[in-house]
Amino acid sequence: MGCVTLCRLLWPMLKTSRGHVVNVIGGAARTPDAGYLIGGSVNAAMHNFTKGLSGLGKRDGVNVNAIHPGITETDRVAQLLAQRAAAGGRSVEDERQAYLQREGLSRMGRPEDVAALAVFLTSESARHIQGTAIAVDGGRTPGLY
Template sequence: MTKQFAGKVVLVSGGSRGIGFGIGQAFASAGAEVVLAASSEQTLAAAAAAVAAKVGRRPATIAADLRAEVGCRAVFEEVMTRYSGCDILVNSAGATKAGDFLALPDNDWQDGFDLKFFACVRLCRLFWPVLAERHGHVVNIIGGAARTPDPGFLIGGSVNAAMANFTKGLAGLGKRAGVNVNAIYPGMTETERVEQLFEQRARAAGKSSAEIRQELIAREGLQRLGRPEDIAALTLFLCGEEARHIQGVAIAVDGGATPGLY
C-alpha cells in the first residue's frame, strides 16, 4: 500500500477492536499518524501492539470514557498536545444492544446514545475548527439499521438513524467549511461486536447464537459476512483527494443486504 496519508493525523474512536481497529490499522499502513481512542487501556495496548507488529509503527492510544463530555474533551486535548491538529476523524465507537424491546431498560437506551451518538457529536464539535483549518474529513461508521428498522434491534436502529441525520446535516456545514463529511453503513461484519449481537438476539428468541447467525445470513442472501478490511478500504478512499467531491453520502458495505433503493 502506498503511503498516501503520510503526515496526516487520524483519530479513530472505538479503535481498539473490530471495525475501528481495522480502519486504524489501514491508515497506519498508509503512513498516517494514527490515534486510537477507546475506554480500555488493556484493549488499546493490545491493538497498538498488533498494529505495530503488522506495519512496523505503533499508533498512539488514548483511554477515555467517550460516553461523557469530559472523556471526549480529554481525547481532543491529548491529540492537540501531541500533534497540534487533526486531519481525519473517524467515529466508530458504539455498542448498542439488541433484544426484546420490553426487556431493554432506559439505561441501555441511554448508553447506546451516549457512546455512539453523543460521542460522535462531541468529537465533531471539538475537532471541527482544526478539521476546517486543514480541509479535513469526517467519516461516521453508522450501520444498516439506520435504513432498515428491525424490531429486535430498536436501540441500534434509533441511534443509527440519529447518526445518519446528524451526518447529513453536518455535511451541509462541511460544504462551507471545506470539511468532507460522509458515512459508511456496515452490514454484519466479523467482529466480537456482531457475536455479542447474535447472542443477545438468541437469548431474546430462545435460540442458539449459531441458529441466529445462519438465519440472518440466509434472510439477507449473503455469501459471507463482512470483514473490517472491507470497511477500512472505503474509509481510506473517502478520505483521499480523489474523493474530495463526495460529500454528505452514506454508502452501505453489506454485501447487498440493504433491501431499499439507497
C-alpha cells in the same frame, strides 16, 4: 453522542486542514425494525447529523460522509452468534450459515471491507463525495438510497 462532541471540538482543525469526517452508523438508520426501535432511532439521528454537518463541511472545505456496515466479522458478532446458537441448541457454524442463507449473503463482511471504504472516503479521490452514507453490507439493505 461522542461523535457530535468530537466534531464540535475538532471542527476548527478540520477546516484548517481540509479534513474528513467519516461516521460509522448502523444500517438500522435506513431500515426500521420493530425489535430495534431505540438503536434504529439513534442511528437515524446520526445519519441526520451527518447529512446536516455535510452542509457546513461544504462551506468549510471539510468532507463529511458515513458508512453503514452490515454484519461484520467482529468479536461482538461472534458473541451474538454464540448466544443465538446456544439458545437454539445448535453450533455457531450452523447459526452463521442459517443467518447467511436467511439474508441471501455468501459471507459476512470483514473489517477490511469497511476500512477500505473509510480509507477511500478520506482520500483526495473522494473530495467530491459529500454528505453521503454508503452501505458495506453485501447488498443486504433494501431501499433506494
